[in-house]
Amino acid sequence: HIYTATRSTLDGTFSMPMLANPTYSDQGESHPSVSPDGNTLYFDSFRVTSGTVHAFTTHRSNPGVVFPTASKIDRDFVIDPAITDDGNVLYVANLSSGLLERMTRSGTTFVNPETVSIPVQSSIVSPVTRDELTMFISLGDTTGNDIYVATRGTTSSPWAAAEVKELAVMPAPSIAEPSWISKDGCRLYLTTVMSGGKSAIYVATR
Secondary structure (H helix, E strand, C coil): EEECCCCCCCCCCCCCEECCHHHHCCCCCEEECCCCCCCEEEEEEECCCCCCCCCEECCCCCCCCCCCEEECCCCEEEEEEEECCCCCEEEEEEEECCCCCEEEEEECEEEEEECCCCCCCCCCCEEEECCCCCEEEECCCCCCCEEEEEEECCCCCHHHCCCEECCCCEEEEEECEEEEEEECCCCEEEEEECCCCCCCEEEEEE
C-alpha cells in the first residue's frame, strides 16, 4: 500500500508514515510516482481485475485535500509508472515483454504506447526520469537487482543508442530499485533489500 511522510526541511527527519487511505485497496498498491507539484499520483495495483496488474492515476486540486478515487490507465500487465516533470509522458515496465513503454498524455489519460529499447541484456523495471535525457532503471523480471543509468543527448535521439552504465550503490544490496531522483540529479531515493534483510528505503547522494 501507499504511505505518505513529510518533513519541514531537506535535511530533516520524515514524519511517521501514514496510509494514504483514498488510494487503498485490498489488492495492494506500489511504486508511486508523483508530479513535481505533489497533486498527481501514479501507482500500480492488481485492483479491478484480479491477477492483472495495471497503472492508475489520481489528481487532487491542491496539497491540502485528499486524493480522489484513482482511474485505470488502459494498458494491461504494466508496473512501475514514472511521470516526467512536464506531466506529458509516462513510462511503464511491461511484464509481458520485459521492456519499457513510453505513453503520451491525451486529456486525463495516456495513449500510444511505444516500446523503449535500451541496450541491456535483461528485463527492465522501475524507470525513473525527469527530463527523458537521463533514466535510472533496474534490471530484473519483476524485481530489480541492479541499478543502471541511461543517458542520451537529446529527446529525439533513440534510447537504443543511449550510453548505459551500472550505478554503484554501496553497500551492495541484493535488490535495488530507483524510486525518485532530485531535480539537480544529486539525490536518488531507492528501495533496497540487503542480504537476508527486509525491504527499506535509502537515499544516495553525490
